[in-house]
Amino acid sequence: MTDTSARLLTLLSLLQTPREWPGGELAERLGVSRRTVRRDIERLRELGYPVQATMGTEGGYRLVAGKAMPPLVLDDEEAVAIAVGLRAGAGHAVEGVEEASVRALAKLEQVLPARLRHRLTALQTATLPLTVGGGDAATVDPHTLTAIAAAATGHERLRFPYRAGDGTVSRRQVEPYRLVSTGRRWYLVAYDLDREDWRTFRVDRVGEPFPTGARFTPRPLPAEDAAEYLRRSMSRLAPEHHLDVSFAAPARYVAARLPASLGTPEPTGDHSCRLRATPSDSLEWLAVRLALVECDFQVHGPAALVDHLAALGERLLRASGR
Numbered sequence: 001m002t003d004t005s006a007r008l009l010t011l012l013s014l015l016q017t018p019r020e021w022p023g024g025e026l027a028e029r030l031g032v033s034r035r036t037v038r039r040d041i042e043r044l045r046e047l048g049y050p051v052q053a054t055m056g057t058e059g060g061y062r063l064v065a066g067k068a069m070p071p072l073v074l075d076d077e078e079a080v081a082i083a084v085g086l087r088a089g090a091g092h093a094v095e096g097v098e099e100a101s102v103r104a105l106a107k108l109e110q111v112l113p114a115r116l117r118h119r120l121t122a123l124q125t126a127t128l129p130l131t132v133g134g135g136d137a138a139t140v141d142p143h144t145l146t147a148i149a150a151a152a153t154g155h156e157r158l159r160f161p162y163r164a165g166d167g168t169v170s171r172r173q174v175e176p177y178r179l180v181s182t183g184r185r186w187y188l189v190a191y192d193l194d195r196e197d198w199r200t201f202r203v204d205r206v207g208e209p210f211p212t213g214a215r216f217t218p219r220p221l222p223a224e225d226a227a228e229y230l231r232r233s234m235s236r237l238a239p240e241h242h243l244d245v246s247f248a249a250p251a252r253y254v255a256a257r258l259p260a261s262l263g264t265p266e267p268t269g270d271h272s273c274r275l276r277a278t279p280s281d282s283l284e285w286l287a288v289r290l291a292l293v294e295c296d297f298q299v300h301g302p303a304a305l306v307d308h309l310a311a312l313g314e315r316l317l318r319a320s321g322r
Contacts, residue, residue, distance in 0.1 A: 004040075007032070011040050015051060015063040022060045079116055140186050140203045145179065147209045148188055152176040157193070157214045161207035169207075174199070175216045178226035182261060189226040191219055198222060200233045241302050243277045243286065249295035257293045283308045 007030055014021060014029060027034045041051050041061055054060045151158045155175075162172045174190035181187075186203035198221070223229035243262070247254045251265040251273035258265075258275075265273040279286065287308040290297060299306050 008040055008043060011037075012044060012049065012063075015044075015049075015061060020054065020060040020062045026061065079112060083112065083116075144203060144206055144209060145186060147211065148176055148203065148206070149179055151209070151211050152178060155216050155218060157212045157216055158190075158209045159212055160209040162201060163205040163207070172201070173212070174201075175219065177218060177221060179203070180226050180230045182230075187230050189221070189229055198229065200230055241279060241283065241286065241305065243275065243279055243302070243305070244300040245275045245290060245297055246300065247273050247275070247293065247295055247297045249273065249293070254293055254295070258289060262289075287312050 010030060011026065014026065023034045023037055026037045030037065030040075032040075041053070044051050050064045052062050052064045054062075148158065150156075157173060158176050159171065159173045161169050163169050173193045174188075175193065176188060176190045178189050179186060180189060188201040188203055188206065190199060190201065191197070192199040221229060223232060246268070247265065248271065250271055251267040254265045254273055254275070262279055263275060263277040265275040267273050283302075283305050286305055290299070290309070291312065299309060
């Protein structure tokens with residue numbers, strides 16, 4: 001490897017692996033002498049990379065934590081692997097995958113060389129995911145997420161077709177504000193220019209978004225943040241259930257087994273707690289989620305949820321043959 005710049009990038013990529021590299025192994029990987037490796041290490045140090053050397057006959061090098069994070073250098077396989085992982089997480093509204101992951105995917109795909117972008121697309125096309133559980137969870141196109149994230153970050157207006165719950169399709173032109181993940185779905189909070197008001201859009205119902213190139217100054221959001229605005233919007237559109245449940249288990253145990261959107265159980269003893277919330281989820285979904293907590297519990301309300309649990313219990317008993 002004769003090109004100095006390319007060799008330095010390869011050396012930096014190797015050093016970013018959390019291990020110590022013997023000088024001889026680095027020289028072999030780079031196809032240069034150990035003296036050249038030592039010179040390249042000094043060049044990296046001059047550029048501000050904290051490369052630590054160990055003494056000895058073989059000697060070794062490793063990149064240690066510094067005052068600032070150096071640019072991340074990835075080889076082809078690493079770049080494709082990270083992009084695939086980010087796409088998989090973004091394409092399915094998995095709880096815990098936040099907007100930062102989508103922004104990272106948008107940045108990575110923007111700088112991927114054409115040869116890697118082609119490999120990534122081919123792999124994505126040839127892979128069929130198996131969706132498990134969460135019957136009303138919705139998958140989204142990662143390209144749609146990254147396009148929206150890029151437009152929101154760059155304050156660029158978007159146009160897209162939008163399919164309503166009844167199947168009606170309308171054309172929308174919006175100023176995208178923020179993406180919000182609820183764990184089962186992705187939503188876009190945006191200012192609708194035609195309706196002159198704020199709106200929320202389910203991203204799985206958004207057609208191919210088209211960046212218009214027109215920039216905008218973000219308007220003040222009528223809420224503390226996008227997540228709070230979405231919560232208010234969903235509570236207006238869906239009937240709220242006054243959920244009241246007692247659990248025969250510690251609050252920390254129960255909280256770890258319920259979605260954060262349901263709120264935090266309050267301890268009522270060392271081995272008991274109570275959850276009071278006003279979720280807008282369906283009663284069927286609430287019944288299943290409560291049954292998955294794996295502890296005894298009692299529903300004090302709403303009465304309709306008690307009926308759903310009774311019906312669910314009867315079906316399960318029949319299924320077990322008892």
